[in-house]
Amino acid sequence: MLEVSELFVSYGAISALRGISLKVDHGSIVTLIGGNGAGKTTTLRTISGLLRPRSGTVTFLGENITQLPAHKIVARGIGHVPEGRMVFSNLTVNENLAMGAYLCKDKASIARDRDYVFGIFPRLRERLKQSAGTLSGGEQQMLAIGRALMGEPKLLMLDEPSLGIAPRLISTIFEKIVEINRDRKISILLVEQNANLALEISSHAYVLETGSLSMDGASADLRMNPQLKAAYLGGYKQPK
Amino acid sequence: MSEFLQQLINGLSLGAIYALIALGYTMVYGVLRFINFAHSDVFMVGAFIGYYVGRHLPEGTVWGGLIAMAAAMAGCAVLGIGIERLVYRPLRSGPTLNVLITAIGMSLFLEYSGQLVFGATPRAFPSIFPAKLIEVHGLIVSMNQVIVIVVAAVLMVALEFAVFKTKIGTAMRAVALNPKAAQLVGINIDVVISFTFGLGSALAGAGGVLYALNYPSIDPLMGLVPGLKAFVAAVLGGVGNIPGAALGALILGMVETFVDGSRWSTYKDAIAFATLIGILLFRPAGLLGRFTAEKV
Numbered sequence: 001m002l003e004v005s006e007l008f009v010s011y012g013a014i015s016a017l018r019g020i021s022l023k024v025d026h027g028s029i030v031t032l033i034g035g036n037g038a039g040k041t042t043t044l045r046t047i048s049g050l051l052r053p054r055s056g057t058v059t060f061l062g063e064n065i066t067q068l069p070a071h072k073i074v075a076r077g078i079g080h081v082p083e084g085r086m087v088f089s090n091l092t093v094n095e096n097l098a099m100g101a102y103l104c105k106d107k108a109s110i111a112r113d114r115d116y117v118f119g120i121f122p123r124l125r126e127r128l129k130q131s132a133g134t135l136s137g138g139e140q141q142m143l144a145i146g147r148a149l150m151g152e153p154k155l156l157m158l159d160e161p162s163l164g165i166a167p168r169l170i171s172t173i174f175e176k177i178v179e180i181n182r183d184r185k186i187s188i189l190l191v192e193q194n195a196n197l198a199l200e201i202s203s204h205a206y207v208l209e210t211g212s213l214s215m216d217g218a219s220a221d222l223r224m225n226p227q228l229k230a231a232y233l234g235g236y237k238q239p240k
Numbered sequence: 241m242s243e244f245l246q247q248l249i250n251g252l253s254l255g256a257i258y259a260l261i262a263l264g265y266t267m268v269y270g271v272l273r274f275i276n277f278a279h280s281d282v283f284m285v286g287a288f289i290g291y292y293v294g295r296h297l298p299e300g301t302v303w304g305g306l307i308a309m310a311a312a313m314a315g316c317a318v319l320g321i322g323i324e325r326l327v328y329r330p331l332r333s334g335p336t337l338n339v340l341i342t343a344i345g346m347s348l349f350l351e352y353s354g355q356l357v358f359g360a361t362p363r364a365f366p367s368i369f370p371a372k373l374i375e376v377h378g379l380i381v382s383m384n385q386v387i388v389i390v391v392a393a394v395l396m397v398a399l400e401f402a403v404f405k406t407k408i409g410t411a412m413r414a415v416a417l418n419p420k421a422a423q424l425v426g427i428n429i430d431v432v433i434s435f436t437f438g439l440g441s442a443l444a445g446a447g448g449v450l451y452a453l454n455y456p457s458i459d460p461l462m463g464l465v466p467g468l469k470a471f472v473a474a475v476l477g478g479v480g481n482i483p484g485a486a487l488g489a490l491i492l493g494m495v496e497t498f499v500d501g502s503r504w505s506t507y508k509d510a511i512a513f514a515t516l517i518g519i520l521l522f523r524p525a526g527l528l529g530r531f532t533a534e535k536v
Binding site: 099 | 407413417418420422423424426429
Protein backbone atom coordinates (compact mmCIF):
# COMPACT_ATOMS: atom_id res chain seq x y z
CA MET A 1 0.00 0.00 0.00
CA LEU A 2 2.95 2.30 0.66
CA GLU A 3 5.87 2.34 -1.69
CA VAL A 4 8.88 4.56 -1.26
CA SER A 5 11.40 4.56 -4.05
CA GLU A 6 14.85 6.06 -4.37
CA LEU A 7 14.29 8.76 -1.77
CA PHE A 8 17.04 11.38 -1.45
CA VAL A 9 16.64 13.96 1.30
CA SER A 10 19.09 16.59 2.49
CA TYR A 11 19.24 19.26 5.14
CA GLY A 12 21.02 22.05 3.32
CA ALA A 13 24.34 20.61 2.21
CA ILE A 14 24.11 17.56 4.43
CA SER A 15 22.44 14.59 2.83
CA ALA A 16 20.32 12.59 5.23
CA LEU A 17 18.86 9.94 2.96
CA ARG A 18 20.69 8.48 -0.01
CA GLY A 19 18.27 6.47 -2.08
CA ILE A 20 15.90 4.72 0.30
CA SER A 21 13.35 2.32 -1.13
CA LEU A 22 10.86 0.41 0.97
CA LYS A 23 7.42 -1.15 0.87
CA VAL A 24 4.63 -1.68 3.36
CA ASP A 25 2.07 -4.28 2.35
CA HIS A 26 -1.57 -4.03 3.31
CA GLY A 27 -2.19 -5.19 6.88
CA SER A 28 1.45 -5.82 7.72
CA ILE A 29 3.80 -4.52 10.39
CA VAL A 30 7.08 -3.33 8.92
CA THR A 31 9.93 -1.97 10.96
CA LEU A 32 12.78 0.34 10.19
CA ILE A 33 15.74 -0.09 12.52
CA GLY A 34 19.11 1.54 12.74
CA GLY A 35 21.33 3.62 14.98
CA ASN A 36 21.10 7.27 15.88
CA GLY A 37 21.31 9.57 12.88
CA ALA A 38 20.73 6.77 10.40
CA GLY A 39 17.78 8.63 8.88
CA LYS A 40 14.80 6.78 10.36
CA THR A 41 12.95 9.89 11.53
CA THR A 42 13.83 11.68 8.29
CA THR A 43 12.25 8.84 6.32
CA LEU A 44 8.98 9.07 8.25
CA ARG A 45 8.88 12.86 8.06
CA THR A 46 9.39 12.74 4.33
CA ILE A 47 6.57 10.24 3.91
CA SER A 48 4.18 12.38 5.95
CA GLY A 49 5.10 15.55 4.06
CA LEU A 50 6.91 17.46 6.81
CA LEU A 51 10.06 17.29 4.69
CA ARG A 52 10.43 17.49 0.93
CA PRO A 53 12.74 15.04 -0.80
CA ARG A 54 15.34 16.19 -3.29
CA SER A 55 14.31 13.30 -5.50
CA GLY A 56 12.42 10.05 -5.31
CA THR A 57 8.74 9.25 -4.92
CA VAL A 58 6.30 8.21 -2.24
CA THR A 59 3.29 6.29 -3.53
CA PHE A 60 0.34 5.53 -1.29
CA LEU A 61 -2.60 3.42 -2.49
CA GLY A 62 -1.47 3.96 -6.05
CA GLU A 63 -1.30 7.74 -5.77
CA ASN A 64 1.91 9.74 -5.94
CA ILE A 65 1.83 11.81 -2.73
CA THR A 66 5.42 13.09 -2.81
CA GLN A 67 4.52 16.74 -3.32
CA LEU A 68 1.34 16.89 -1.23
CA PRO A 69 1.34 19.12 1.87
CA ALA A 70 1.30 17.31 5.21
CA HIS A 71 -2.35 17.98 6.04
CA LYS A 72 -3.48 16.45 2.74
CA ILE A 73 -1.36 13.36 3.32
CA VAL A 74 -3.14 12.84 6.65
CA ALA A 75 -6.41 13.07 4.76
CA ARG A 76 -5.25 10.25 2.42
CA GLY A 77 -4.95 7.94 5.45
CA ILE A 78 -1.40 8.13 6.79
CA GLY A 79 -1.20 8.70 10.54
CA HIS A 80 2.13 9.71 12.04
CA VAL A 81 2.98 9.43 15.74
CA PRO A 82 6.06 11.66 15.79
CA GLU A 83 9.27 11.21 17.70
CA GLY A 84 9.03 12.79 21.15
CA ARG A 85 5.23 12.31 21.03
CA MET A 86 4.48 16.01 20.35
CA VAL A 87 1.17 16.07 22.20
CA PHE A 88 -0.37 19.56 22.49
CA SER A 89 0.86 20.17 26.01
CA ASN A 90 -1.48 23.01 27.04
CA LEU A 91 -4.55 21.35 25.56
CA THR A 92 -6.54 18.81 27.55
CA VAL A 93 -6.50 15.11 26.68
CA ASN A 94 -10.02 15.59 25.36
CA GLU A 95 -8.98 18.49 23.11
CA ASN A 96 -5.95 16.55 21.87
CA LEU A 97 -8.21 13.71 20.78
CA ALA A 98 -10.65 16.19 19.20
CA MET A 99 -7.75 17.65 17.21
CA GLY A 100 -6.83 14.14 16.09
CA ALA A 101 -10.28 13.97 14.47
CA TYR A 102 -9.80 17.42 12.90
CA LEU A 103 -10.62 16.20 9.39
CA CYS A 104 -13.52 14.01 10.45
CA LYS A 105 -16.94 15.64 10.09
CA ASP A 106 -19.13 12.74 11.17
CA LYS A 107 -19.94 13.00 14.91
CA ALA A 108 -21.03 9.37 15.23
CA SER A 109 -17.80 8.00 13.81
CA ILE A 110 -15.76 10.38 16.02
CA ALA A 111 -17.60 8.97 19.05
CA ARG A 112 -16.89 5.41 17.87
CA ASP A 113 -13.20 6.16 17.43
CA ARG A 114 -13.03 7.72 20.89
CA ASP A 115 -14.57 4.63 22.41
CA TYR A 116 -12.07 2.47 20.58
CA VAL A 117 -9.16 4.61 21.85
CA PHE A 118 -10.49 4.46 25.42
CA GLY A 119 -10.90 0.70 24.99
CA ILE A 120 -7.21 0.19 24.28
CA PHE A 121 -5.95 2.97 26.57
CA PRO A 122 -8.42 3.20 29.49
CA ARG A 123 -5.98 5.51 31.27
CA LEU A 124 -6.83 8.29 28.82
CA ARG A 125 -10.47 8.29 29.85
CA GLU A 126 -9.43 8.95 33.46
CA ARG A 127 -7.24 11.85 32.38
CA LEU A 128 -9.74 13.46 30.01
CA LYS A 129 -9.81 16.95 31.54
CA GLN A 130 -6.12 17.03 32.38
CA SER A 131 -3.76 19.03 30.21
CA ALA A 132 -1.54 16.76 28.16
CA GLY A 133 1.68 18.27 29.47
CA THR A 134 0.96 16.89 32.94
CA LEU A 135 0.78 13.25 31.78
CA SER A 136 3.61 10.81 32.28
CA GLY A 137 5.76 9.86 29.29
CA GLY A 138 3.89 6.61 28.81
CA GLU A 139 0.51 8.29 28.99
CA GLN A 140 1.63 10.92 26.50
CA GLN A 141 2.66 8.14 24.14
CA MET A 142 -0.78 6.57 24.53
CA LEU A 143 -2.34 9.96 23.81
CA ALA A 144 -0.14 10.48 20.76
CA ILE A 145 -1.18 7.08 19.40
CA GLY A 146 -4.82 7.73 20.33
CA ARG A 147 -4.71 11.11 18.61
CA ALA A 148 -3.37 9.52 15.42
CA LEU A 149 -6.06 6.80 15.57
CA MET A 150 -8.76 9.49 15.75
CA GLY A 151 -7.78 10.42 12.20
CA GLU A 152 -8.81 6.91 11.02
CA PRO A 153 -5.50 6.09 9.35
CA LYS A 154 -5.02 3.18 6.97
CA LEU A 155 -1.30 3.25 7.66
CA LEU A 156 0.09 4.23 11.05
CA MET A 157 3.72 5.32 11.33
CA LEU A 158 5.22 5.23 14.80
CA ASP A 159 8.51 6.92 15.57
CA GLU A 160 10.32 5.44 18.57
CA PRO A 161 7.27 4.67 20.71
CA SER A 162 9.52 3.18 23.41
CA LEU A 163 11.66 6.29 23.83
CA GLY A 164 11.68 7.75 27.34
CA ILE A 165 9.00 5.47 28.68
CA ALA A 166 8.96 3.37 31.86
CA PRO A 167 10.10 -0.18 30.93
CA ARG A 168 6.93 -1.85 32.17
CA LEU A 169 4.83 0.39 29.90
CA ILE A 170 6.90 -0.43 26.82
CA SER A 171 5.52 -3.94 26.55
CA THR A 172 1.97 -2.64 27.02
CA ILE A 173 2.42 -0.17 24.21
CA PHE A 174 3.85 -2.81 21.88
CA GLU A 175 0.98 -5.18 22.67
CA LYS A 176 -1.43 -2.40 21.78
CA ILE A 177 0.36 -1.77 18.50
CA VAL A 178 -0.10 -5.43 17.59
CA GLU A 179 -3.73 -5.23 18.67
CA ILE A 180 -4.40 -2.13 16.55
CA ASN A 181 -2.87 -3.84 13.55
CA ARG A 182 -4.87 -7.03 14.08
CA ASP A 183 -8.28 -5.60 15.02
CA ARG A 184 -8.44 -2.52 12.83
CA LYS A 185 -6.44 -3.86 9.90
CA ILE A 186 -4.22 -0.79 10.09
CA SER A 187 -0.82 -1.32 8.51
CA ILE A 188 2.09 -0.25 10.67
CA LEU A 189 5.45 1.26 9.83
CA LEU A 190 7.47 1.19 13.02
CA VAL A 191 10.74 3.02 13.64
CA GLU A 192 12.52 1.70 16.68
CA GLN A 193 15.91 1.67 18.33
CA ASN A 194 14.96 -1.31 20.42
CA ALA A 195 15.62 -3.71 17.55
CA ASN A 196 14.74 -6.87 19.46
CA LEU A 197 11.28 -5.66 20.29
CA ALA A 198 10.69 -4.31 16.81
CA LEU A 199 11.75 -7.53 15.10
CA GLU A 200 9.55 -9.53 17.43
CA ILE A 201 6.29 -7.90 16.38
CA SER A 202 7.05 -7.15 12.72
CA SER A 203 6.94 -9.34 9.66
CA HIS A 204 9.46 -7.45 7.57
CA ALA A 205 12.37 -5.24 8.53
CA TYR A 206 14.67 -2.72 6.91
CA VAL A 207 18.02 -1.79 8.41
CA LEU A 208 19.14 1.76 7.85
CA GLU A 209 22.75 2.87 8.14
CA THR A 210 23.83 6.51 7.64
CA GLY A 211 21.20 7.30 5.07
CA SER A 212 21.04 4.11 3.07
CA LEU A 213 19.62 0.64 3.51
CA SER A 214 22.17 -1.95 4.51
CA MET A 215 19.86 -4.93 4.82
CA ASP A 216 16.27 -6.00 4.56
CA GLY A 217 14.31 -9.19 4.94
CA ALA A 218 11.83 -11.14 6.99
CA SER A 219 12.06 -10.10 10.63
CA ALA A 220 12.43 -13.69 11.80
CA ASP A 221 15.50 -14.14 9.56
CA LEU A 222 17.07 -10.88 10.56
CA ARG A 223 16.86 -11.82 14.22
CA MET A 224 19.18 -14.72 13.47
CA ASN A 225 21.50 -12.71 11.28
CA PRO A 226 24.98 -12.68 12.87
CA GLN A 227 25.92 -9.25 11.47
CA LEU A 228 22.77 -7.64 12.77
CA LYS A 229 23.12 -9.42 16.09
CA ALA A 230 26.55 -7.93 16.53
CA ALA A 231 25.48 -4.43 15.54
CA TYR A 232 22.07 -3.99 17.13
CA LEU A 233 21.10 -7.01 19.16
CA GLY A 234 24.45 -7.80 20.74
CA GLY A 235 24.76 -7.42 24.48
CA TYR A 236 21.05 -7.03 24.78
CA LYS A 237 19.28 -9.78 26.66
CA GLN A 238 15.91 -10.80 25.28
CA PRO A 239 13.20 -9.99 27.81
CA LYS A 240 11.57 -13.18 29.06
CA MET B 241 -13.09 58.84 46.43
CA SER B 242 -15.23 59.99 43.51
CA GLU B 243 -12.10 61.16 41.74
CA PHE B 244 -10.61 57.73 42.24
CA LEU B 245 -13.69 56.07 40.73
CA GLN B 246 -13.68 58.59 37.90
CA GLN B 247 -10.09 57.77 37.05
CA LEU B 248 -10.81 54.08 37.39
CA ILE B 249 -13.43 54.34 34.65
CA ASN B 250 -11.15 56.45 32.49
CA GLY B 251 -8.36 53.92 32.95
CA LEU B 252 -10.67 51.05 32.22
CA SER B 253 -11.81 52.51 28.92
CA LEU B 254 -8.27 53.34 27.82
CA GLY B 255 -7.08 49.89 28.90
CA ALA B 256 -9.93 48.25 27.01
CA ILE B 257 -8.80 49.91 23.78
CA TYR B 258 -5.18 48.87 24.36
CA ALA B 259 -6.45 45.37 25.02
CA LEU B 260 -8.24 45.16 21.66
CA ILE B 261 -4.99 46.06 19.88
CA ALA B 262 -2.75 43.97 22.14
CA LEU B 263 -4.77 40.81 21.45
CA GLY B 264 -3.85 40.96 17.77
CA TYR B 265 -0.14 41.30 18.53
CA THR B 266 -0.20 38.43 20.95
CA MET B 267 -2.25 36.04 18.80
CA VAL B 268 -0.02 36.52 15.77
CA TYR B 269 3.05 36.10 17.95
CA GLY B 270 1.50 32.92 19.34
CA VAL B 271 1.21 31.19 15.98
CA LEU B 272 4.07 32.75 14.00
CA ARG B 273 6.56 33.90 16.67
CA PHE B 274 6.99 37.33 15.16
CA ILE B 275 5.73 40.82 15.97
CA ASN B 276 3.46 42.21 13.30
CA PHE B 277 4.54 45.85 13.39
CA ALA B 278 1.94 46.77 10.77
CA HIS B 279 -0.78 45.92 13.29
CA SER B 280 -0.93 49.48 14.67
CA ASP B 281 -1.57 50.76 11.15
CA VAL B 282 -4.40 48.30 10.62
CA PHE B 283 -5.83 49.98 13.73
CA MET B 284 -5.46 53.35 11.98
CA VAL B 285 -7.19 52.07 8.85
CA GLY B 286 -10.02 50.86 11.10
CA ALA B 287 -10.51 54.40 12.37
CA PHE B 288 -10.59 55.74 8.81
CA ILE B 289 -13.11 53.14 7.67
CA GLY B 290 -15.25 54.17 10.64
CA TYR B 291 -14.82 57.78 9.56
CA TYR B 292 -15.91 57.27 5.94
CA VAL B 293 -18.77 54.92 6.75
CA GLY B 294 -19.87 57.04 9.72
CA ARG B 295 -20.15 60.17 7.59
CA HIS B 296 -22.85 58.53 5.48
CA LEU B 297 -24.87 57.42 8.44
CA PRO B 298 -27.06 59.56 10.68
CA GLU B 299 -25.01 60.77 13.61
CA GLY B 300 -25.69 59.92 17.19
CA THR B 301 -27.52 56.62 16.81
CA VAL B 302 -26.54 53.31 18.34
CA TRP B 303 -27.27 51.31 15.18
CA GLY B 304 -25.32 53.78 13.01
CA GLY B 305 -22.36 53.47 15.32
CA LEU B 306 -22.53 49.70 15.31
CA ILE B 307 -22.69 49.61 11.50
CA ALA B 308 -19.61 51.84 11.25
CA MET B 309 -17.81 49.60 13.70
CA ALA B 310 -18.83 46.40 11.91
CA ALA B 311 -17.59 47.89 8.63
CA ALA B 312 -14.25 48.78 10.24
CA MET B 313 -13.91 45.28 11.65
CA ALA B 314 -14.74 43.59 8.35
CA GLY B 315 -12.48 45.92 6.36
CA CYS B 316 -9.56 45.40 8.73
CA ALA B 317 -10.02 41.63 8.75
CA VAL B 318 -9.74 41.64 4.95
CA LEU B 319 -6.72 43.95 5.12
CA GLY B 320 -4.98 41.80 7.75
CA ILE B 321 -5.60 38.56 5.87
CA GLY B 322 -4.42 40.23 2.65
CA ILE B 323 -1.19 41.50 4.22
CA GLU B 324 -0.38 38.06 5.57
CA ARG B 325 -1.24 36.34 2.30
CA LEU B 326 0.67 38.69 0.00
CA VAL B 327 3.55 39.91 2.14
CA TYR B 328 4.35 37.59 5.06
CA ARG B 329 3.47 34.17 3.68
CA PRO B 330 6.06 34.12 0.87
CA LEU B 331 8.74 34.82 3.50
CA ARG B 332 7.56 32.32 6.08
CA SER B 333 10.10 29.61 5.33
CA GLY B 334 12.99 32.05 5.79
CA PRO B 335 14.44 33.40 9.03
CA THR B 336 11.97 35.24 11.32
CA LEU B 337 14.12 38.36 11.15
CA ASN B 338 13.23 38.78 7.46
CA VAL B 339 9.52 38.82 8.24
CA LEU B 340 10.10 41.19 11.15
CA ILE B 341 11.87 43.73 8.97
CA THR B 342 9.22 43.31 6.29
CA ALA B 343 6.58 44.04 8.93
CA ILE B 344 8.29 47.34 9.71
CA GLY B 345 8.31 48.09 5.98
CA MET B 346 4.63 47.20 5.75
CA SER B 347 3.92 49.54 8.64
CA LEU B 348 5.67 52.44 6.91
CA PHE B 349 3.92 51.56 3.66
CA LEU B 350 0.49 51.79 5.30
CA GLU B 351 1.34 55.03 7.10
CA TYR B 352 2.57 56.82 4.03
CA SER B 353 -0.06 55.36 1.73
CA GLY B 354 -2.50 56.68 4.31
CA GLN B 355 -1.01 60.15 3.95
CA LEU B 356 -1.35 59.87 0.20
CA VAL B 357 -4.93 58.60 0.22
CA PHE B 358 -6.43 60.27 3.29
CA GLY B 359 -4.13 63.31 3.46
CA ALA B 360 -1.82 64.19 6.33
CA THR B 361 -4.10 66.74 8.00
CA PRO B 362 -6.00 65.41 10.99
CA ARG B 363 -9.73 64.98 10.51
CA ALA B 364 -12.53 65.29 13.01
CA PHE B 365 -14.12 61.95 13.70
CA PRO B 366 -17.93 62.12 13.52
CA SER B 367 -19.79 61.38 16.74
CA ILE B 368 -21.33 58.21 15.42
CA PHE B 369 -22.73 57.08 18.75
CA PRO B 370 -25.14 59.18 20.83
CA ALA B 371 -23.02 61.69 22.79
CA LYS B 372 -24.39 62.04 26.27
CA LEU B 373 -23.00 62.51 29.73
CA ILE B 374 -24.38 60.24 32.37
CA GLU B 375 -24.16 61.30 35.99
CA VAL B 376 -24.32 58.70 38.71
CA HIS B 377 -23.73 59.85 42.30
CA GLY B 378 -21.49 62.70 41.23
CA LEU B 379 -19.61 60.46 38.84
CA ILE B 380 -19.57 61.69 35.28
CA VAL B 381 -19.34 59.04 32.62
CA SER B 382 -19.56 59.82 28.95
CA MET B 383 -21.71 57.61 26.76
CA ASN B 384 -18.59 56.98 24.67
CA GLN B 385 -16.76 55.52 27.65
CA VAL B 386 -19.68 53.21 28.37
CA ILE B 387 -19.71 52.10 24.75
CA VAL B 388 -15.96 51.52 24.74
CA ILE B 389 -16.10 49.38 27.85
CA VAL B 390 -19.21 47.43 26.84
CA VAL B 391 -18.08 46.79 23.26
CA ALA B 392 -14.58 45.79 24.34
CA ALA B 393 -15.97 43.44 26.98
CA VAL B 394 -18.37 41.83 24.50
CA LEU B 395 -15.60 41.40 21.91
CA MET B 396 -13.23 39.87 24.46
CA VAL B 397 -15.85 37.39 25.63
CA ALA B 398 -16.55 36.53 21.98
CA LEU B 399 -12.82 36.05 21.40
CA GLU B 400 -12.54 33.84 24.47
CA PHE B 401 -15.34 31.71 23.05
CA ALA B 402 -13.79 31.59 19.57
CA VAL B 403 -10.36 30.59 20.87
CA PHE B 404 -11.34 28.15 23.59
CA LYS B 405 -14.63 26.62 22.49
CA THR B 406 -14.56 26.32 18.71
CA LYS B 407 -12.71 23.82 16.55
CA ILE B 408 -10.76 26.44 14.60
CA GLY B 409 -9.83 28.17 17.88
CA THR B 410 -8.53 24.91 19.32
CA ALA B 411 -6.63 24.38 16.07
CA MET B 412 -5.12 27.85 16.51
CA ARG B 413 -3.88 26.93 19.98
CA ALA B 414 -2.58 23.62 18.63
CA VAL B 415 -0.60 25.42 15.90
CA ALA B 416 0.80 27.83 18.50
CA LEU B 417 1.96 24.90 20.64
CA ASN B 418 3.41 22.70 17.93
CA PRO B 419 3.00 23.49 14.22
CA LYS B 420 4.46 20.13 13.10
CA ALA B 421 2.11 18.07 15.22
CA ALA B 422 -0.75 20.30 14.07
CA GLN B 423 0.00 19.44 10.45
CA LEU B 424 0.16 15.76 11.35
CA VAL B 425 -3.45 15.78 12.54
CA GLY B 426 -4.52 17.38 9.28
CA ILE B 427 -4.68 21.05 10.25
CA ASN B 428 -3.99 23.34 7.30
CA ILE B 429 -1.64 25.86 8.89
CA ASP B 430 -2.31 28.48 6.21
CA VAL B 431 -6.01 28.53 7.06
CA VAL B 432 -5.30 28.87 10.78
CA ILE B 433 -2.85 31.71 10.18
CA SER B 434 -5.35 33.57 7.97
CA PHE B 435 -7.97 33.09 10.68
CA THR B 436 -5.59 34.48 13.30
CA PHE B 437 -4.77 37.56 11.22
CA GLY B 438 -8.45 38.10 10.43
CA LEU B 439 -9.49 37.86 14.06
CA GLY B 440 -6.68 40.07 15.37
CA SER B 441 -7.16 42.70 12.66
CA ALA B 442 -10.93 42.85 13.22
CA LEU B 443 -10.30 43.56 16.91
CA ALA B 444 -7.81 46.27 15.97
CA GLY B 445 -10.40 47.77 13.61
CA ALA B 446 -12.93 47.93 16.43
CA GLY B 447 -10.21 49.42 18.62
CA GLY B 448 -9.54 52.09 16.00
CA VAL B 449 -13.17 53.22 15.96
CA LEU B 450 -13.43 53.18 19.75
CA TYR B 451 -10.19 55.13 20.11
CA ALA B 452 -11.41 57.72 17.61
CA LEU B 453 -14.62 58.12 19.61
CA ASN B 454 -12.63 59.20 22.66
CA TYR B 455 -9.88 61.09 20.83
CA PRO B 456 -11.84 62.34 17.82
CA SER B 457 -8.98 63.59 15.68
CA ILE B 458 -7.63 61.00 13.29
CA ASP B 459 -4.63 61.02 10.97
CA PRO B 460 -2.54 58.37 9.20
CA LEU B 461 0.11 58.30 11.94
CA MET B 462 -2.39 57.94 14.79
CA GLY B 463 -1.57 54.24 15.23
CA LEU B 464 2.01 54.79 16.36
CA VAL B 465 1.56 55.61 20.03
CA PRO B 466 -1.43 53.42 20.92
CA GLY B 467 0.17 50.61 18.88
CA LEU B 468 3.38 50.90 20.85
CA LYS B 469 1.47 50.97 24.14
CA ALA B 470 -0.56 47.91 23.14
CA PHE B 471 2.64 46.11 22.17
CA VAL B 472 4.03 46.95 25.61
CA ALA B 473 0.81 45.63 27.14
CA ALA B 474 1.18 42.35 25.25
CA VAL B 475 4.75 41.96 26.50
CA LEU B 476 3.67 42.91 30.01
CA GLY B 477 1.06 40.16 30.05
CA GLY B 478 3.37 37.60 28.47
CA VAL B 479 3.47 37.78 24.69
CA GLY B 480 1.60 34.90 23.09
CA ASN B 481 -0.77 34.67 26.05
CA ILE B 482 -4.31 35.89 25.30
CA PRO B 483 -5.64 36.61 28.83
CA GLY B 484 -2.21 38.09 29.58
CA ALA B 485 -2.59 40.68 26.82
CA ALA B 486 -5.94 41.81 28.20
CA LEU B 487 -4.58 42.00 31.74
CA GLY B 488 -1.43 43.84 30.67
CA ALA B 489 -3.51 46.35 28.71
CA LEU B 490 -5.80 47.06 31.64
CA ILE B 491 -2.84 47.59 33.97
CA LEU B 492 -1.16 49.89 31.48
CA GLY B 493 -4.35 51.88 30.90
CA MET B 494 -4.83 52.29 34.65
CA VAL B 495 -1.25 53.30 35.36
CA GLU B 496 -1.30 55.81 32.54
CA THR B 497 -4.61 57.36 33.60
CA PHE B 498 -3.72 57.63 37.26
CA VAL B 499 -0.33 59.15 36.54
CA ASP B 500 -1.97 61.52 34.08
CA GLY B 501 -4.28 62.72 36.83
CA SER B 502 -1.45 63.33 39.28
CA ARG B 503 1.20 66.02 39.37
CA TRP B 504 3.66 63.79 37.53
CA SER B 505 1.49 63.77 34.42
CA THR B 506 4.37 64.95 32.22
CA TYR B 507 6.07 61.64 32.87
CA LYS B 508 3.10 59.38 32.20
CA ASP B 509 4.74 57.49 29.33
CA ALA B 510 8.02 57.22 31.21
CA ILE B 511 6.22 55.80 34.23
CA ALA B 512 4.20 53.41 32.06
CA PHE B 513 7.42 52.03 30.59
CA ALA B 514 9.11 51.97 33.99
CA THR B 515 6.23 49.75 35.15
CA LEU B 516 6.94 47.43 32.26
CA ILE B 517 10.63 47.25 33.10
CA GLY B 518 9.85 46.73 36.77
CA ILE B 519 7.47 43.86 36.10
CA LEU B 520 9.75 42.23 33.55
CA LEU B 521 12.64 42.34 36.04
CA PHE B 522 10.68 40.11 38.36
CA ARG B 523 8.70 38.16 35.80
CA PRO B 524 10.84 38.02 32.65
CA ALA B 525 8.19 36.10 30.70
CA GLY B 526 5.48 38.63 31.54
CA LEU B 527 2.68 38.41 34.08
CA LEU B 528 1.00 35.28 32.75
CA GLY B 529 3.71 34.11 30.39
CA ARG B 530 5.71 31.00 30.98
CA PHE B 531 9.06 30.04 29.64
CA THR B 532 8.87 26.59 28.18
CA ALA B 533 11.96 24.61 27.46
CA GLU B 534 12.24 24.06 23.73
CA LYS B 535 12.59 20.38 23.00
CA VAL B 536 14.84 19.36 20.17
